[in-house]
Amino acid sequence: MTNCVIFDFETMSTDRVNGVVLNMALLVFDESKYISDPYTYMELVEQCKLIKFDVAEQVEKYKRAICKDTLAWWGNQSKEAQKQLRPSADDVSIEKLYDFWMDNTVNYNIQKVYSRGNTFDPIFFDYILEQTGFNHSDAVKHWTVRDTRSTIEGMAWGHDIKNSFVPEGLEEHFVAHDPRHDIAMDVMRMQTLAQALEG
Numbered sequence: 001m002t003n004c005v006i007f008d009f010e011t012m013s014t015d016r017v018n019g020v021v022l023n024m025a026l027l028v029f030d031e032s033k034y035i036s037d038p039y040t041y042m043e044l045v046e047q048c049k050l051i052k053f054d055v056a057e058q059v060e061k062y063k064r065a066i067c068k069d070t071l072a073w074w075g076n077q078s079k080e081a082q083k084q085l086r087p088s089a090d091d092v093s094i095e096k097l098y099d100f101w102m103d104n105t106v107n108y109n110i111q112k113v114y115s116r117g118n119t120f121d122p123i124f125f126d127y128i129l130e131q132t133g134f135n136h137s138d139a140v141k142h143w144t145v146r147d148t149r150s151t152i153e154g155m156a157w158g159h160d161i162k163n164s165f166v167p168e169g170l171e172e173h174f175v176a177h178d179p180r181h182d183i184a185m186d187v188m189r190m191q192t193l194a195q196a197l198e199g
Contacts, residue, residue: 002031005105006114006148006186008179009121010084012055012074013067016123020064022084023052024097025179028108029187034194041170044184051100052084054091062094062131081177097125098134105139113140116186118147148186155193167192 007026013019027048033039058064074085115121122145126136152163166174167188175181 003108004112006183008182025050034191048180049104080175095132113144114146
């Protein structure tokens with residue numbers, strides 16, 4: 001068993017230190033299942049855990065900022081993805097991020113921590129934990145950190161396959177920029193390539 005976790009933020013800024021975050025999804029998965037007991041896409045989406053954050057509190061209490069360019073970018077995304085922008089009764093303080101992470105990872109022997117790129121989501125994670133009084137190294141050990149773009153491109157070396165490819169048959173199910181779908185799709189990409197390499 002190779003327990004991994006993958007996570008993704010949706011944000012309202014590209015400022016990784018002071019930008020507003022909308023939500024975060026995470027998914028614990030087992031790489032050894034790629035061949036022996038493959039995941040289905042919707043199984044992965046349904047297993048994702050999601051936390052949605054209070055935007056107003058981030059701006060008022062923590063002086064985090066919304067970027068106009070990012071807000072304009074959201075205006076060009078799908079209606080399904082834009083639903084994340086709406087405030088809801090389930091929105092919580094960014095102070096809950098640490099507990100959310102620990103509650104969903106502490107019972108697993110996490111060997112790898114994936115994100116789409118190590119210069120974006122992990123930086124948001126670090127600074128939010130620091131700003132809310134937590135130590136990042138208590139949540140993530142630095143030697144476990146990986147990124148899926150590099151992994152996918154490494155697995156596909158020598159072939160004309162983009163790291164953003166969507167495996168056949170999943171196009172109609174994928175909601176880009178919904179963090180649950182984004183992380184589930186990256187796991188499916190890695191699983192698809194692992195199966196191809198095995199064959």
